[in-house]
Amino acid sequence: MRAGAAIGLVLGLGLLAIWVSAWEGPDPAVRRRRSAAPLERIRDDLVRVGLPTVSPIAVPLVSAGLGLVAAAVVLSISQALVPAVALGLIGAMLPVMLLRSVALRRRTQLREVWPEAVDHINSAVRAGLSLPEALVQLGTTGPEALREPFVEFARDYRASGDFAASLTRVKARLADPVGDRIVEALRITREVGGTDLGVLLRTLSSFLREDMRTRAELEARQSWTVNASRLALAAPWIVLALMITRPQAAHAYDSAAGLLVILVGAGVSVVAYRVMLVVARLPQDERVLR
Secondary structure, X not given: OHHHHHHHHHHHHHHHHHHHHOXXXXXHHHHHHHHHHHHHHHHHHHHHXXXXXXXXXXXXXXXXHHHHHHHHHHHHHHOOHHHHHHHHHHHHHHHHHHHHHHHHHHHHHHHHHHHHHHHHHHHHXXXXXXXXXXXXXXXXXXXXXXXXXXXXXXXXXXXXXXHHHHHHHHHHHHOOHHHHHHHHXXXXXXXXXXXXXXXXXXXXXXXXXXXXXXXXXXXXXXXHHHHHHHHHHHHHHHHHHHHOOOHHHHHHHOOHHHHHHHHHHHHHHHHHHHHHHHHHOOOOOOOOOO
């Protein structure tokens, strides 16, 4: 019996090795991009909230520090290790969630002003200005949310005279997928030339307005559901934080049964929140033209 089991195990491992070897592993460059993707998202979020000089590594470090502080405070109040660790983990997630929320708000703000910015560029080009001069004017007459990046563009362009390099730097300052598409369209138009710039800008402005209108309607319809789901997710943990201020409740949760209840509650919360995100998710533009 044991010999048969050993033979079966070896045969299974051999078949598994053959199956794994039949699949080609990802390219090293692809692996590097996948490993760097979380840091790139954090970097983009920091740029959107106006903190471009902050290292992306600082965000998880701050999260870990806040989680330790929260756990220490809860432990000092309740003398219960299990609830302190659970609430500390929740506290560690708050900086990332706050950063993501502010960055998303900034991204929505930019999405709303891009059609107006494209109209400004089109009007300036029709008035006889060159494309670089039209972009320079956005720093003074364009939408308020876009003035600072294009003021920096004007400084770069006047200092170097290199339009392509200045566009690349303003794209990095914006860290916005819509901005990436507009910048690359302007770059191609500048390099190729032609008389279709006005048509391109009018078409782009119309497309951006239609996309903004549709997205705003969908977000308005689902916002109350998303907010209610977030409140339902946070409510049990707020109740837990209040309950462990009582010694009897803290002692009850600082046990094997309490640990099981917290783990089950955490699992249900995570699964429910992920399901809510999948159901309520709208297609988001990704920065494929970095």
